[in-house]
Amino acid sequence: MALHKGGRAGAARKRGYAVNPFYGEADPVAGMAVEPPRLRLPDGPMAPHTAYQFVRDELMLDGNARLNLATFVTTWMEPQAAALMAECRDKNMIDKDEYPRTAELEQRCVTMLADLWHAPDPASAIGCSTTGSSEACMLAGLALKRRWALAHADRYPHGGARPNLVMGANVQVCWEKFCNFWEVEARQVPMEGERFHLDPQAAAALCDVDTIGVVTVLGSTFDGSYEPVADVCAALDALQERTGLDVPVHVDGASGAMIAPFLDEDLVWDFRLPRVTSINTSGHKYGLVYPGVGWALWRSHEALPEELVFRVNYLGGDMPTFALNFSRPGAQVAAQYYTFLRLGREGFRAVQxxxxxxxxxxxxxxxxxxxxxxxxxxxxxxxxxxxxxxxxxxxxxxxxxxxxxxxxxxxxxxxxxxxxxxxxxxxxxxxxxxxxxxxxxxxxxxxxxxxxxxxxxxxxxxxxxxxxxxxx
Ligand SMILES: Cc1ncc(COP(=O)(O)O)c(C=O)c1O
The missing domain is CATH 3.90.1150.160 (Aspartate Aminotransferase, domain 1)
Structure with a gap:
């Protein structure tokens, strides 16, 4: 969410009607010349089609998504997916007791992703949907941080240690946010020469006893290149042999975790690597769903400390959740499941x-x-x-x-x-x-x-x- 500082109050009044005379019902008394205020709540209601027209007119000035080569986020879905999302727009993802089928679809998506990413036991995989990769990365980072804190409780009985997370300087801003919000030192491996992403040896060299994990990106937001996840794991294996330090790896597969399984099947980057403890992806990027869905998965229950999981009973039921927010639309999850069913492996392969x-x-x-x-x-x-x-x-x-x-x-x-x-x-x-x-x-x-x-x-x-x- 952009942090808005308030609008330009008192924009100059122009000659002529501020409002298209055709929208004449805006105010039945003042008639067609009255424009609703933009920066304070209008005093009274207006006709729905007039309000619709005002908002639509403003949004018309947004860019054309098809010509936007900047964003990774899905800008086209089939009419059937759009219909499904419209039918689910009132479903609240958190309300798992009221909407048990939506919760079931979420669980099926987690299991399908666990299978796609070669989790040791997909049927008992643990994971959740999120609003996008940023939230998924926050959750994965929190799990790493809590695992580290639990493992080092004896060394720091009164707290005080500053944990660190190792990553390339090319990480997406969500990792800088994670480190800033949760007070973790971001240890970044800089780019050098023609190397534009993480170097395995340099990553291992930055690790110490307070390292909660290493983040590898598949692939880099800056240039689309895959980071060498397996080589990073190998460098950390060697580090463990030398020093005893056992540093887990998180794969930020915001885009690549929905590309590599279909186009680079021989590339070993996922849960096949024992050091990879968690993976995230954006359902709304190459998961091919409209904005608002991401996924975070852990290789096993041990990788996600139980104390981070909340059970609330005020909506009825007692479903465990791990999320930063509470209410969230369920439509994107239904759309993700639709896309999985609709395309299957072959369909995804063809599209990607x-x-x-x-x-x-x-x-x-x-x-x-x-x-x-x-x-x-x-x-x-x-x-x-x-x-x-x-x-x-x-x-x-x-x-x-x-x-x-x-x-x-x-x-x-x-x-x-x-x-x-x-x-x-x-x-x-x-x-x-x-x-x-x-x-x-x-x-x-x-x-x-x-x-x-x-x-x-x-x-x-x-x-x-x-x-x-x-x-x-
Ligand atoms: C590698 C990587 N991680 C995380 C994100 C954040 O993803 P989201 O926009 O789904 O929050 C992005 C977005 O581009 C990304 O490329």
Whole structure:
């Protein structure tokens, strides 16, 4: 949620009607000229269709989701899924006694994911739905922190120790939030040279007795690359042999945990690695559901301390829950189950392969233009990052992002974290619904901008107030 600071009060009154005269029923007394207040509750009600029209008109100015190459989040579902979600919109996920079937669908989704991610015993897997990966990461981080605290209760009988979590500098902001909110030191392995994600040896070197875990990302939000989860586990195995430290691994599979099982079956990154204790994914990214659902799973009951699980009986029943919030819509969970049934493994494979094919074709086309250097190619996550090629000095990635926006495309430009702050990139996320046809249009638009960009006398500078539609 953006932290809003209040609106622009007293916006200048213009000549003419502030309101479309057709919406004349806004106020039966003052008639069609009256605009409802924007920053305080109106004194009285208005007709539903008028209110609807006002809100709809404002929302019309939002971007076109199909041209948004910045977001990972699902922007298209089938009408049947939309109908199902509309039918479930009044169901509250927490109310498991009132809506036992929704709770059952949640449990089935957890079991299916546990099977997909090779949990030792999927039938007794433990996990939950969340609002997205951020909440799932908070829960996984909390479980790591509590396990560490329980294991070290003798060393720190009065508290006082500062736990730490090891990760790459490329982690998504949710991990910085976790560390900030729950007072854990974030130990970040910086990028070096052409290495843009976590290095296994460097990760192991940062671990000590107060390390609650290592976070590995599949794949990186910055460039779509997979982190080497198995190598990180191997480095931690070696650390344990040398020092006795037993450091668990969490895999942030916000996107990749719904790509790798279908397209990279031989890649061992999940519960097949004994050191991997928990995994999260965003149902609303490559899980192909509209925004509002994520998943957190633990390899076994031991990985999730029982004392974090709450049982409340005020809604009837006594269902255990692990969540940051209480009430939450059930529709997304129903939609996730629908998507699982609808696609099955083969369907998911086809959809994800298509996204990867589009990403690879697009990156190849961009690479062939000569003005750009590809950092990744979209052959892991269907996501790739590119920057301007050596010798291109009349414009930079921020200019490209700005110019593409004029054609309706949202392609974020941003600088990398330490130690590659000198490197700024553009990133393209290919999602279901971004077809090869649209990709061709994108290539054509980018190509047609280049002559003008090349004629610039230098980059126009990184916009300070104008966001390029992106922030990690
Ligand atoms: C690797 C990674 N982790 C966590 C998140 C946060 O996910 P969500 O938007 O589902 O909260 C993202 C979002 O892009 C991500 O890429």
């Amino acid at each position: 392969q298509n996204a990867r094919d589009v990403a690879c074709t697009l990156s190849e086309g961009i690479g062939a233009m000569g003005d750009f250097r590809l950092l990744t190619r979209g052959d892991e996550l269907p996501v790739f990052a590119f920057t301007t090629a050596g010798g291109v000095d009349s414009y930079d990635v921020f200019d490209v992002s700005r110019r593409l926006r004029e054609r309706g495309w949202l392609v974020p430009a941003y600088s990398f974290p330490p130690n590659r702050e000198d490197l700024s990139v553009l990133r393209v996320v290919c999602r279901n619904g971004f077809s090869l046809d649209l990709a061709e249009h994108f290539l054509e638009d980018l190509r047609s901008l280049l002559p003008e960009l090349r004629r610039q006398h230098g980059p126009l500078g990184r916009p300070e107030s104008v966001a390029t539609a992106f922030h990690h």
